[in-house]
Amino acid sequence: MTVRWFYYAAPQTFYGLAGRLWPWLAAIALALTMAGLWVGFGLAPTDAQQGEGYRIIFVHVPASWMSMVIYLSMAFWSVLGLTFNTRLSGMMTRALAPTGAMFAFLSLWTGALWGKPMWGAWWVWDARLTSELILFFLYLGYMALSSAIDDVRRADRAGALIAIVGAINVPIIYFSVKWWNTLHQGASVSLTRSASMAQLMLWGMLLMALAMWAYTLAIVCYRVRTLIIEREGHTDWVQALPEVAGVKA
Amino acid sequence: MRWETWSDFWFMGGYGLYVWGSMGMTALLLLLEIWQARIAHMNALALARTEHLSEKT
């Protein structure tokens, strides 16, 4: 099993694997999206309190989940990269970051659009929204650091370290923001649904979350292939690739 | 089906702006991301090809 893992840790072999995987993942993502939207908009009932406005959760909640899952994945690959000194780990982390940042932004945007009709304000200092905002800053910090350093190896490893430090801090940040939130607000304003959510609503959210997961895997595979070409472009195996060598001169 | 007419669907019980503002931004960002990834890939291939050609000559 160990041999298999390190086999795919080489950019050359991963390139092929990712190339075969991403079209399937994209197709799965598309199918799941359509299923999720069908359940969410076609089947799920109207909410008693929030009317039709609640349907934003079908993107808001999955986007929040993905922004957190992706950050954890970045931390995972960062630990792997610093421990085993593999080039691919740095590329995975770099490929994950923009998508994670996008989902964090979407979470904030959809959260605001959900909050406005419900609570009357475009932004509420809800504990989860505030933590999401800080997570967004953590993403921006990682992306700024890794693009500011010219040397690719150093950029990867510095980024890995900040990703790990950030990941360790996320629970601490969340705890402190929750504390701050309960201290400063009488009634806790919460955008989370109560436990008694209709089955179909849960299904819709789940399908959309899986769709976003498949999409993330697809786009990360695609992006890592791009990074591999960029970084290993001078090597023989890349030069021999049909998409590089097969240009009709 | 939940919706009687298409206009009911777009109106979304009065929440149309918010719901479609959310879905629209989601779709927009996903498409932008995919487009950006594709362009980056094409550029990387083009760069690798120039190295290839310079080696051939």
Add this chain to the structure above:
Amino acid sequence: MNAFFSLVARDLRLAYRRKAEVLSALFFFVVVAALFPLAIGPEAAMLRQIGPGVLWVGALLASILSLPRLFENDWRDGLLEHLMLSALPFGLLVLGKICAHWLVSGLPLVALAPVLGLQFDLPPDVLGMLSLSLLLGTPVLSCIGAVGAALTLGVRGGGVLIALLVLPLFVPVLVFGAGAVQAMQSGLGAQAHVSILLAMLLPAVFFSPWACSAALRIALE
């Protein structure tokens, strides 16, 4: 241990020779604290309410100003590499640099804050909690900030980049530090806040030298 103290002493001596850099960060703190009443208005009741937060944010920003300097000069001299390759425990030496940094940049903020607190009409017991919270919080800022400084060694856009990296990580310290002062103000008692600040201080002092050494090794290779 000898090396630790001599490094701290050396950094303090160097800081003394470059007084201007240290003092300008302190003056920044003073200026920022004065900007808020100018922007918002001088009503005493409102100033008392925003005072703890404003002073904490001012201290935070002033701490960040001094971070790029932490490793920069020694890196340019080659001393950092020399220390890294020597037989001395690198983590301990890094801790020494962080201590010296705090003594020069953080401790003066602790001393200055109560004076500025008078501008916000804060009563003596609140001023005392302000100092205590800053006393516990600024070392954490130095520890976390040092990691940011180490990662961005020699990178263009260093100062702003450090701020972007490090400010999100400062949020817990800010929440509990400013919260402690506000708790004191409202008479609720700040024991919980102080305990949590202590709970953040000890791991920070313990783990930061380790993370910094890793970051410096990444930067110097």
